[in-house]
Amino acid sequence: MRYLPLTPQERADMLGVIGAASVDDLFVDVPEAARLAGPVAGLPSHASEMAVERHMSALAARNLSAGTAPFFIGAGAYRHHVPATVDHLIQRGEFLTAYTPYQPEIAQGTLQVLFEFQTQVARLFGTDVANASMYDGSTACWEAILMAGRVTRRSRAVLSGGLHPHYAEVVRTLARFTGDAITSLDAQLTAAPDDAAVIAAIDAETACVVVQYPDVLGRIPDLARISAAAQAAGALLICVVTEPVALGMIEAPGHLGADIVVGEGQSLGVGLQFGGPYLGLLGCREKFVRQMPGRLCGQTVDADGKRGFVLTLSTREQHIRREKATSNICTNSGLCALAFSIHLTLLGGEGMAQLAAVNHARAQAMVDRLTAIPGVTLLNDAYFNEATLLLPADAREVVRKLAERGVLGGVSLGRLFPGHPELASGLLVTATETVTDEDIEVFARELAQVLEGVAA
Amino acid sequence: MSGLNAAGWRPAMNDGGEAAAGPATASGDRGLMLEEPLIFELGTPAKCGVDLDAADRAPVQGLSRFLRKEAPALAGLTEPETVRHYTRLSRQNYAIDLGPFPLGSCTMKHNPRLNEKMARLPGFADVHPLQPQSTVTGALEVIEQLADWLIRLTGMASVAMSPKAGAHGELCGLLCIRAALDARGEARDVVLVPESAHGTNPATAAFAGFKVRSIPATATGRVDLDALKAALTPDVAGVMITNPNTCGLFEPDMKAIADAVHAAGGYVYCDGANFNAIVGKVRPGDLGVDAMHINLHKTFSTPHGGGGPGAGPVVLSEALAPFAPLPFVTRDVDGTVHLVEEENRGDGHDQAFGRMVAFHGQMGMFTRALTYILSHGADGLRQVAEDAVLNANYVLRACEDVLTAPFAASGPCMHEALFSDAGMAEGFSTLDVAKGLIDEGFHPMTVYFPLVVRGAMLIEPTETESKAGLDRFIASLRSLAQRAQAGDDTLHSAPHFAPRRRLDETLAARKPVLVWKGDAPAS
Numbered sequence: 010m011r012y013l014p015l016t017p018q019e020r021a022d023m024l025g026v027i028g029a030a031s032v033d034d035l036f037v038d039v040p041e042a043a044r045l046a047g048p049v050a051g052l053p054s055h056a057s058e059m060a061v062e063r064h065m066s067a068l069a070a071r072n073l074s075a076g077t078a079p080f081f082i083g084a085g086a087y088r089h090h091v092p093a094t095v096d097h098l099i100q101r102g103e104f105l106t107a108y109t110p111y112q113p114e115i116a117q118g119t120l121q122v123l124f125e126f127q128t129q130v131a132r133l134f135g136t137d138v139a140n141a142s143m144y145d146g147s148t149a150c151w152e153a154i155l156m157a158g159r160v161t162r163r164s165r166a167v168l169s170g171g172l173h174p175h176y177a178e179v180v181r182t183l184a185r186f187t188g189d190a191i192t193s194l195d196a197q198l199t200a201a202p203d204d205a206a207v208i209a210a211i212d213a214e215t216a217c218v219v220v221q222y223p224d225v226l227g228r229i230p231d232l233a234r235i236s237a238a239a240q241a242a243g244a245l246l247i248c249v250v251t252e253p254v255a256l257g258m259i260e261a262p263g264h265l266g267a268d269i270v271v272g273e274g275q276s277l278g279v280g281l282q283f284g285g286p287y288l289g290l291l292g293c294r295e296k297f298v299r300q301m302p303g304r305l306c307g308q309t310v311d312a313d314g315k316r317g318f319v320l321t322l323s324t325r326e327q328h329i330r331r332e333k334a335t336s337n338i339c340t341n342s343g344l345c346a347l348a349f350s351i352h353l354t355l356l357g358g359e360g361m362a363q364l365a366a367v368n369h370a371r372a373q374a375m376v377d378r379l380t381a382i383p384g385v386t387l388l389n390d391a392y393f394n395e396a397t398l399l400l401p402a403d404a405r406e407v408v409r410k411l412a413e414r415g416v417l418g419g420v421s422l423g424r425l426f427p428g429h430p431e432l433a434s435g436l437l438v439t440a441t442e443t444v445t446d447e448d449i450e451v452f453a454r455e456l457a458q459v460l461e462g463v464a465a
Numbered sequence: 466m467s468g469l470n471a472a473g474w475r476p477a478m479n480d481g482g483e484a485a486a487g488p489a490t491a492s493g494d495r496g497l498m499l500e501e502p503l504i505f506e507l508g509t510p511a512k513c514g515v516d517l518d519a520a521d522r523a524p525v526q527g528l529s530r531f532l533r534k535e536a537p538a539l540a541g542l543t544e545p546e547t548v549r550h551y552t553r554l555s556r557q558n559y560a561i562d563l564g565p566f567p568l569g570s571c572t573m574k575h576n577p578r579l580n581e582k583m584a585r586l587p588g589f590a591d592v593h594p595l596q597p598q599s600t601v602t603g604a605l606e607v608i609e610q611l612a613d614w615l616i617r618l619t620g621m622a623s624v625a626m627s628p629k630a631g632a633h634g635e636l637c638g639l640l641c642i643r644a645a646l647d648a649r650g651e652a653r654d655v656v657l658v659p660e661s662a663h664g665t666n667p668a669t670a671a672f673a674g675f676k677v678r679s680i681p682a683t684a685t686g687r688v689d690l691d692a693l694k695a696a697l698t699p700d701v702a703g704v705m706i707t708n709p710n711t712c713g714l715f716e717p718d719m720k721a722i723a724d725a726v727h728a729a730g731g732y733v734y735c736d737g738a739n740f741n742a743i744v745g746k747v748r749p750g751d752l753g754v755d756a757m758h759i760n761l762h763k764t765f766s767t768p769h770g771g772g773g774p775g776a777g778p779v780v781l782s783e784a785l786a787p788f789a790p791l792p793f794v795t796r797d798v799d800g801t802v803h804l805v806e807e808e809n810r811g812d813g814h815d816q817a818f819g820r821m822v823a824f825h826g827q828m829g830m831f832t833r834a835l836t837y838i839l840s841h842g843a844d845g846l847r848q849v850a851e852d853a854v855l856n857a858n859y860v861l862r863a864c865e866d867v868l869t870a871p872f873a874a875s876g877p878c879m880h881e882a883l884f885s886d887a888g889m890a891e892g893f894s895t896l897d898v899a900k901g902l903i904d905e906g907f908h909p910m911t912v913y914f915p916l917v918v919r920g921a922m923l924i925e926p927t928e929t930e931s932k933a934g935l936d937r938f939i940a941s942l943r944s945l946a947q948r949a950q951a952g953d954d955t956l957h958s959a960p961h962f963a964p965r966r967r968l969d970e971t972l973a974a975r976k977p978v979l980v981w982k983g984d985a986p987a988s
Contacts, residue, residue, distance in 0.1 A: 010841065010845045010848060011840075012575055012577060012840070012841070012845075012928075012929060013845070013848060013849070013852055013928055013929070014929065014930065014931035014932075014934075015852050015855070015856075015928075015931065015932060019932040020852075020855060022932070023855055023856075023858075023859045023932060024855070026859060026862055026863065027855075027858045027859060027861075027862045027877070028862070029858070029877065032851045032854070032855055034877070035851075035854045035855065035858055035877040035879075036715075036746060036747075036854070036877075037876060037877065038714065038715035038716075038717045038876065038877075038879075039715055039717070039743070039746070039747055040717060040720065042751075043719075043720070043747050043748075043751045043752055044746065044747060045745070045746055045747065045748065045847075047847075048745060048842075048843035048844045048846075048847050049617055049618055049745055049748070049843045049846075049847075050843075051617065052614065052617055052618075052842070052843035053839070053842050053843065054842040054843060054844045054845070055840065055841055055842035055844055055845040056839050056840060056842060058579050058840070060839075061579060061583075061836055061839045061840050062579065062582070062583065064839060065583040065586065065607075065832065065835070065836055065839075066583075066586060066588075067603075068588070068603040068604075068606050068607055068610075069583075069586040069587070069588025069589050069603055070588055070603065071588070071602050071603030071606065072588040072589070072592050072600060072601050072602070072603040072604050073592075073596065073600035073601070074587040074588050074590075074591040074592055075591045075592065075593055075596075076587055076591050077587070080593075082593045082595055082596060084595055085595075085823055085824075086593055086594055086595070086824070088591070088593065092514065092515055092544070094514070094544055094547055094548055096585070097548075098547075098548065098551045098552070098555075099770075100581060101551075101552065101555045102560050102561070102562030102563070103555035103556065103558040103559075103560045103562070103563070104551075104555050104558065104560075104770065104771055105560070105562075105576065105581075105768045105770055105771075106560040106561040106562045106566075106573075106576050106768050106769065107558045107559065107560040107561075107769065107770070107771040108566065108568055108571055108573055108769045108771070108772070108908075109769070109771065109772040109773075110771065110772065111568075112559070112899070112903065112908065112909055113965065113968045113970075114900070114903055114960050114963040114964065114965045114966065114967065114968065115557075115558065115559035115903055115908065115960075115963050115964070116557075116558055116559065116771075117554075117557035117558070117964050117965055118554040118555050118556065118557040118558035119558055119771035119772070121501070121503070121554055121557070122551075122554060122771075123772075124503070124979075124980075124981070125503055125504050125505070125981070127979055127980055128503075128505065128980040128981045129539055131980045132537055132538050132539055132980075133537050133539065137980070138979045138980055139979075139980070141772070142772075142773070144629035144630060144633060144773075144774075144822070145629065145822060145823060145824075146823060147822055147823035148629065148633070148821075148822060173823065175820065175822075175823040175824070176823060178807065178819065178820040179819075179820050179821060179822065179823065181819065182640075182790070182818065182819025182820050182821065183640075183819075183821075185819065186640055186643050186673055186674045187672075187673075187674050188674065229527075229528065229531045256533075256537065257533075257536070257537065258524070258528075258532060258533060259528070259531040259532060259533060260531060260532070260533045260534070261533065261537070273823075280590055280591065281590070281591055281592055281593050281594070282584075282589070282590055282592070282828050282829040283589065283592045283593070283594050283601065283604045283824070283825060283828035283829075284594030284822075284823070284824025284825040284826065284828055285594075285629065285774070285776075285822070285824060285825065285826055285827040285828050285829060285830070286629070286773070286774030286776075286827045286828075286829050286830060287823075287824075298977060298979070304772065305977070305979055306979070307973040307974070307977050307978055307979055308973065308978040308979075309968050309969045309970065309972045309973035309978075310968070310969050310972065311965040311966040311967060311968045311969070312958070312966035312967050312968075312969075313966050315965060315966075317965040317968045318968075319968050319970050319973050321970065321973040321974050321977060321979075322974055322977060323974075324974075326664075327632070327664040327665050327667075327668035327669075328663075328664035328665075328914075329664070330664075330668070331664050331667040331668055331677075332667035332668055332670060332671040332677040333671070334664070334668040334671070336668070336672070337632040337635065337636060337665050337668035337669040337671075337672045338630070338632055338633075339630065339631065339632045339664075339665050340630040340631060340632070340760075340762065340769075340772060340773040340774070340775040341630070341772055341773045341774075342772075342773045342774045343769075343770045343771040343772030343773045343774070344768070344770025344771060344772075344773065344774060345770075345773075345774055347551075347770075347771065351547065351551060353539055354504050354508065354514070354540065354541060354542050354547050354550070355513070355514035355515050355541070355542065355544065355547050356513060356514070356515055356539070356541060357508060357509070357510050357511065357512050357513045357514075357539055357540060357541015357542070358510030358511075358536040358537045358538055358539040358540075358541065359510050359511050359513065359536045359541070360513035360514075360515055360517060360541055361536065361537055361539060362533070362536040362537070363513075363517045363520070364515075364517055366520035366524075367517060367518050367519075367520045369520065369522075369524060369525075369528070370520040370521050370522040373522050373525060374522070389527070390527040391525060391527030391528045391531065392525070392527075392528070393528070408597060409597055409599075412596075412597040412599055412600055413599075417593070417596055417597075417600065420595045424595065424808075425595075427806070427807050427808030428807075428808065442517070442518065
């Protein structure tokens with residue numbers, strides 16, 4: 010087997026050194042009844058690289074990949090062009106095959122990257138500090154709610170109806186077990202987000218309000234207004250960003266009063282990957298540092314006085330504090346953080362603004378063209394690179410028919426919000442820099458035909 | 466032993482490293498030992514390594530009041546500068562590609578590059594999680610095929626695929642237990658955790674809303690069965706056991722423990738971090754386990770990436786399977802696969818406890834793990850466990866005369882060898898041996914864990930180390946053990962030959978500097 014270096018002779022020699030007659034003698038602690046006599050039954054034996062490649066390639070070929078079709082899906086995961094440099098660099102073995110940097114003297118590469126990453130995230134979010142990554146946006150969102158509970162010593166969270174429904178479902182699931190009270194507002198097909206309803210739901214027990222920016226329907230909430238209301242009631246504003254490219258164009262949440270900003274970093278460097286691995290981002294005010302979950306990288310000096318980096322404030326963490334830790338997270342998204350950081354380094358601040366401007370322009374071209382179709386209207390007052398269209402038909406059916414025609418034409422609100430028939434006409438469409446005029450034209454043509462077919 | 470001997474295959478170490486370092490250089494670099502500034506010291510927001518189109522439209526009217534006043538203060542670099550920055554940084558890292566990485570409990574094995582190649586096929590890498598199901602049947606098939614392997618290898622009833630890492634899998638397993646207890650109408654709120662457990666176990670139990678009660682270990686490093694039985698009060702929801710345990714030993718009473726817990730109305734959670742020792746040899750389902758996470762980034766060789774991403778699917782017994790979270794991929798009788806989400810949960814998953822992540826879990830890790838599993842096959846995976854255990858026992862027996870091995874007398878170890886710092890000269894401890902290993906060109910073992918052994922050194926070679934490689938490692942470890950016994954002071958200042966000397970962790974924690982604030986470089 011190509012991954013196993015020991016030869017039969019070496020195995021025999023090593024057993025001799027150990028003083029064991031056979032390898033089974035090393036498994037003596039396993040009760041006889043639990044020991045399998047041979048390989049697990051009913052499963053295939055080892056296979057060559059060529060054979061495995063054939064099997065996996067055949068499975069991959071059954072999927073319609075985004076790059077081969079007009080593609081307009083977003084809703085929490087975005088298709089952006091990732092420069093070739095990013096994937097090359099993250100595949101360097103020194104990054105790819107290193108562990109969590111527990112031995113800082115020989116992990117300065119990973120540690121400096123994390124320090125740079127934390128700085129980039131903090132600057133993008135407009136927060137004082139950021140951590141070294143979480144699993145994804147949805148789990149980062151839940152961790153932020155727990156963190157707000159520790160900071161405020163309250164246990165009620167208000168979720169905007171504009172929060173991604175999967176994020177809301179993760180929060181509701183976990184809160185049911187921890188006993189936190191969650192007020193989860195319903196999504197509404199209104200031109201503006203539910204800022205007023207969020208503010209009205211804040212009371213003296215509220216630890217935090219959770220607002221997505223832009224929200225799941227592509228609308229932009231007024232964070233400064235919500236922040237002022239939360240602050241007046243002693244609650245924190247948690248801002249959720251699922252599309253960080255938007256922050257190249259709209260103001261950083263931290264500059265608008267958000268106390269904790271969490272996000273999904275997948276847009277930069279990571280790719281779609283059918284949902285994972287992704288990259289949870291978490292930034293906050295400096296005074297909350299000791300309540301943060303996850304790894305933190307900090308600057309220090311070595312015995313010669315040279316600048317160096319270490320994992321720090323680990324007395325918050327599970328391996329030191331055990332059941333009193335701020336979180337149980339251990340392995341996080343290190344390599345995705347590296348990819349994000351490299352992509353952001355390639356862009357720079359002005360490049361980020363430019364990328365955002367291009368995204369917004371592509372989305373405008375898409376919206377203008379699609380709303381020229383009879384019966385199709387735009388819901389949003391404002392949007393960045395995704396917006397909600399109202400169709401004269403059930404959008405689920407339309408998406409299905411578009412897929413049959415080779416167009417990945419957005420996400421229906423019926424799929425995102427099952428059990429909410431009042432949202433059924435909503436279609437969430439997204440355009441990034443990867444969308445061409447021709448893609449838009451094909452989408453518009455096919456959508457018009459599908460709608461005619463539905464009407465007929 | 467090999468022809469390599471304990472006197473060392475590298476030049477003998479000199480006094481403290483300064484002399485070997487030679488004269489100071491003007492650049493601060495020393496040959497291939499390269500220093501690298503921060504991107505914020507190298508770049509500017511105006512620099513860019515990407516050619517972007519021009520935006521041909523002004524922002525929509527409604528957006529104007531939300532616009533940023535200025536571009537983010539992010540340093541940019543051109544492409545050549547970017548490649549150089551990260552390549553230079555990479556050279557300050559140790560990695561499995563460079564040599565043994567014997568971190569106990571972490572299973573740092575070779576990462577086959579075929580896994581990387583397969584994960585990057587556009588049909589897997591460039592697919593959106595919310596595409597219509599008809600366009601992603603291959604992706605769902607990967608999830609189902611991997612799930613089938615995990616179920617068969619563990620002898621369990623079902624598997625929840627979505628957890629993102631080991632600790633997230635622990636949470637998933639404990640929430641399944643909470644849900645099962647809720648369904649029984651019982652409010653048990655205590656989880657028993659042996660004192661040798663990974664820190665994630667008690668942290669997860671607390672995260673899931675349980676109280677933690679600690680169970681002591683016996684003198685031979687196992688769970689104390691009598692103490693455990695005595696702790697099985699009616700408020701006990703279950704037990705979290707690591708098997709093989711964190712001392713690198715199999716728990717021979719596992720079935721008896723499970724039977725006792727079940728008889729008392731509780732469930733058995735097994736921390737599967739050490740599954741590599743028994744994959745293909747033992748099925749946890751045969752030992753009475755109700756839930757166990759599998760770290761795909763350990764046993765199934767998806768890379769660690771400097772701290773993730775991992776993946777932590779949780780295999781479940783018949784008793785817990787109905788409560789697995791959504792989304793869930795199932796195979797129909799006609800052989801096709803389909804996705805169960807909130808809207809069609811009535812399709813056999815109406816008791817699902819909810820959702821743990823936004824999408825389907827770590828698909829990129831699933832493709833890598835399935836590629837690895839298909840490469841090894843059932844026979845190869847069995848050989849993996851045997852070679853992993855053989856390599857660990859070889860290290861144990863080759864070093865037990867110079868290092869204290871607290872449990873070696875009780876018999877063989879599993880996939881990791883445990884030593885302590887007992888017997889070292891006054892003032893010398895595990896840390897000195899660990900830092901000495903860095904100078905020898907190796908990554909240190911796991912140190913000061915498990916907590917049940919003072920000055921623990923936990924060594925997990927894995928099956929992908931050759932005998933020659935192990936012999937070199939053993940020679941270095943023996944040399945260091947002897948130097949620690951003899952009180953060789955130069956060990957205290959190790960490492961001497963790494964990109965950095967020992968770092969001031971106290972300073973880092975006392976005055977945290979977590980982001981760059983424009984201070985000048987110190988060197």
